[in-house]
Amino acid sequence: xxxxxxxxxxxxxxxxxxxxxxxxxxxxxxxxxxxxxxxxxxxxxxxxxxxxxxxxxxxxxxxxxxxxxxxxxxxxxxxxxxxxxxxxxxxxxxxxxxxxxxxxxxxxxxxxxxxxxxxxxxxxxxxxxxxxxxxxxxxxxxxxxxxxxxxxxxxxxxxxxxxxxxxxxxxxxxxxxxxxxxxxxxxxxxxxxxxxxxxxxxxxxxxxxxxxxxxxxxxxxxxxxxxxxxxxxxxxxxxxxxxxxxxxxxxxxxxxxxxxxxxxxxxxxxxxxxxxxxxxxxxxxxxxxxxxxxxxxxxxxxxxxxxxxxxxxxxxxxxxxxxxxxxxxxxxxxxxxxxxxxxxxxxxxxxxxxxxxxxxxxxxxxxxxxxxxxxxxxxxxxxxxxxxxxxxxxxxxxxxxxxxxxxxxxxxxxxxxxxxxxxxxxxxxxxxxxxxxxxxxxxxxxxxxxxxxxxxxxxxxxxxxxxxxxxxxxxxxxxxxxxxxxxxxxxxxxxxxxxxxxxxxxxxxxxxxxxxxxxxxxxxxxxxxxxxxxxxxxxxxxxxxxxxxxxxxxxxxxxxxxxxxxxxxxxxxxxxxxxxxxxxxxxxxxxxxxxxxxxxxxxxxxxxxxxxxxxxxxxxxxxxxxxxxxxxxxxxxxxxxxxxxxxxxxxxxxxxxxxxxxxxxxxxxxxxxxxxxxxxxxxxxxxxxxxxxxxxxxxxxxxxxxxxxxxxxxxxxxxxxxxxxxxxxxxxx
Numbered sequence: 001x002x003x004x005x006x007x008x009x010x011x012x013x014x015x016x017x018x019x020x021x022x023x024x025x026x027x028x029x030x031x032x033x034x035x036x037x038x039x040x041x042x043x044x045x046x047x048x049x050x051x052x053x054x055x056x057x058x059x060x061x062x063x064x065x066x067x068x069x070x071x072x073x074x075x076x077x078x079x080x081x082x083x084x085x086x087x088x089x090x091x092x093x094x095x096x097x098x099x100x101x102x103x104x105x106x107x108x109x110x111x112x113x114x115x116x117x118x119x120x121x122x123x124x125x126x127x128x129x130x131x132x133x134x135x136x137x138x139x140x141x142x143x144x145x146x147x148x149x150x151x152x153x154x155x156x157x158x159x160x161x162x163x164x165x166x167x168x169x170x171x172x173x174x175x176x177x178x179x180x181x182x183x184x185x186x187x188x189x190x191x192x193x194x195x196x197x198x199x200x201x202x203x204x205x206x207x208x209x210x211x212x213x214x215x216x217x218x219x220x221x222x223x224x225x226x227x228x229x230x231x232x233x234x235x236x237x238x239x240x241x242x243x244x245x246x247x248x249x250x251x252x253x254x255x256x257x258x259x260x261x262x263x264x265x266x267x268x269x270x271x272x273x274x275x276x277x278x279x280x281x282x283x284x285x286x287x288x289x290x291x292x293x294x295x296x297x298x299x300x301x302x303x304x305x306x307x308x309x310x311x312x313x314x315x316x317x318x319x320x321x322x323x324x325x326x327x328x329x330x331x332x333x334x335x336x337x338x339x340x341x342x343x344x345x346x347x348x349x350x351x352x353x354x355x356x357x358x359x360x361x362x363x364x365x366x367x368x369x370x371x372x373x374x375x376x377x378x379x380x381x382x383x384x385x386x387x388x389x390x391x392x393x394x395x396x397x398x399x400x401x402x403x404x405x406x407x408x409x410x411x412x413x414x415x416x417x418x419x420x421x422x423x424x425x426x427x428x429x430x431x432x433x434x435x436x437x438x439x440x441x442x443x444x445x446x447x448x449x450x451x452x453x454x455x456x457x458x459x460x461x462x463x464x465x466x467x468x469x470x471x472x473x474x475x476x477x478x479x480x481x482x483x484x485x486x487x488x489x490x491x492x493x494x495x496x497x498x499x500x501x502x503x504x505x506x507x508x509x510x511x512x513x514x515x516x517x518x519x520x521x522x523x524x525x526x527x528x529x530x531x532x533x534x535x536x537x538x539x540x541x542x543x544x545x546x547x548x549x550x551x552x553x554x555x556x557x558x559x560x561x562x563x564x565x566x567x568x569x570x571x572x573x574x575x576x577x578x579x580x581x582x583x584x585x586x587x588x589x590x591x592x593x594x595x596x597x598x599x600x601x602x603x604x605x606x607x608x609x610x611x612x613x614x615x616x617x618x619x620x621x622x623x624x625x626x627x628x629x630x631x632x633x634x635x636x637x638x639x640x641x642x643x644x645x646x647x648x649x650x651x652x653x654x655x656x657x658x659x660x661x662x663x664x665x666x667x668x669x670x671x672x673x674x675x676x677x678x679x680x681x682x683x684x685x686x687x688x689x690x691x692x693x694x695x696x697x698x699x700x701x702x703x704x705x706x707x708x709x710x711x712x713x714x715x716x717x718x719x720x721x722x723x724x725x726x727x728x729x730x731x732x733x
Contacts, residue, residue, distance in 0.1 A: 435496025
């Protein structure tokens with residue numbers, strides 16, 4: 001929409017002089033590759049914690065190709081040895097700057113489980129080997145870049161830097177850490193999708209601008225001693241209410257003519273004569289959020305004061321709409337972090353141009369035949385949009401990509417499907433996914449331009465779907481039909497999660513999805529069954545799930561297919577009591593679901609749920625006069641208990657569950673009756689085989705176990721249902 005359009009198109013800048021070298025088959029990773037291209041140096045060097053895959057689903061490839069399209073020579077240092085500066089000099093000294101990212105995943109989440117146990121695998125590394133990137137990779141890589149060439153600017157970005165742009169709770173150390181830009185000793189931090197601010201920064205450096213001359217670029221954060229000149233400030237404690245914007249008085253009143261009446265009289269001007277009155281030229285009246293910033297509580301304050309931390313988190317999440325966001329200003333010692341308003345979202349043509357760049361769509365040849373699991377997962381999938389207006393409190397997508405949906409054109413998507421058909425080795429004719437952060441938000445945006453540019457809601461669909469939100473799935477339905485019609489395409493699957501509360505608003509979409517794009521199983525994410533945790537997750541109630549299931553079953557039957565929903569659930573989420581977990585487990589048992597693996601809540605930096613986890617306050621509401629104490633499962637024992645309850649069928653957890661049920665006064669749930677959750681103790685406990693059942697998948701469970709478990713009759717509470725694997729089986733992401 002025009003209201004959220006940038007002043008300058010992403011590809012409208014004059015090309016840098018090095019465009020004469022043309023496009024590289026692969027961006028160079030060694031000096032030898034630079035020599036083959038005829039380069040004596042790189043203008044920009046990207047340092048990444050991922051293996052280099054030249055594919056639009058990998059951040060380093062997108063950023064590298066976008067900068068290359070601007071005329072810059074871009075090199076890639078992929079997973080360099082961080083033990084010394086030597087690996088960071090491999091490509092020589094960059095002419096403009098280093099760009100540093102931890103990769104597609106946060107390095108700490110990539111390396112540690114939700115229980116802080118060390119992982120030994122890494123899907124973004126060749127051979128699936130863990131340990132190829134350091135903990136807190138952005139900090140380590142940036143410091144090594146400074147050691148290699150201390151006079152070269154360092155620009156940090158990617159999801160790890162983006163979600164640490166202000167003082168934040170760090171789950172792994174259980175303390176508040178300052179903005180990552182301070183520890184990284186970087187010059188500029190770019191948050192969110194980086195194309196627009198990064199291109200502006202790159203051309204700024206290329207045109208001889210200093211860092212001091214690039215302090216106000218949208219989508220960036222910098223370290224300062226004072227606010228930017230000409231910006232108006234207000235204290236965050238005066239605006240801690242959603243949607244409330246304090247009016248800024250106009251400094252140029254109608255009677256302010258610049259001179260006093262006596263001065264006009266001395267000049268011989270009679271103000272009583274109409275023709276003698278001076279013409280007052282006023283500058284355009286600024287909107288309240290323009291050239292305005294919010295002063296957040298200092299790092300030293302939020303580090304020891306939980307209510308202030310919750311308050312700062314609320315302000316951060318309110319100031320995320322590019323149309324009306326104000327800058328943020330937070331003191332860290334004797335310096336401040338200045339966070340500029342978010343960058344404007346990409347327009348459809350810009351999205352098409354980004355995805356239309358000359359990606360090879362395969363890993364760099366240096367990896368040989370080694371498998372990169374993350375690439376194998378997405379090599380036949382197509383990203384059709386960015387952003388998410390769901391606002392789930394535990395998810396970082398909204399904080400990183402924003403609430404505004406940025407969609408590609410149909411033709412751009414069809415072109416990519418054809419490229420997959422023609423380029424991907426071993427392509428079988430099956431597109432594994434047409435999606436993004438959510439499968440069914442393609443081209444869904446606010447119907448009101450004014451509302452979209454001024455709204456400060458955390459979610460467009462919670463507690464109810466906003467009246468301004470477009471829920472017409474016609475563009476998605478048309479896209480699915482055109483994708484199926486591409487020559488050589490046998491099947492188009494939808495593997496991204498479906499937002500079912502949106503889907504039921506347009507049953508035509510559910511019918512199209514179920515009839516043609518479900519490979520036997522469809523994943524959706526109720527996340528919980530109880531209202532307490534659901535309200536802290538900002539997720540709809542189970543009544544919405546039930547309505548979606550009715551449509552799913554109806555259209556599956558009409559299509560003559562046996563198909564199943566795969567619900568995802570989270571244990572130990574803030575707002576969850578032990579009884580909430582028991583009630584969810586009873587729901588699972590009534591529906592004959594037995595989970596194989598369970599995802600315990602993982603407090604990622606800057607997420608709303610992480611704030612609730614740390615403060616035990618409901619930061620989704622105004623903190624002032626808010627005395628609600630939120631139940632937060634903490635500590636290894638309680639988190640293990642919640643996980644065990646969700647896996648009620650696993651005998652290893654029965655002793656812990658029995659003990660908890662007795663303490664809760666729910667001993668009646670122990671026994672062999674249909675209403676019981678776990679059986680009573682027996683002599684042979686632990687010796688028999690685990691009970692069979694129909695599993696529901698968590699985010700880390702493969703479909704293989706689900707398929708194997710759905711080949712024999714199952715006895716439900718009130719009925720016997722014959723469950724067989726569907727006739728058509730397809731590989732799923």
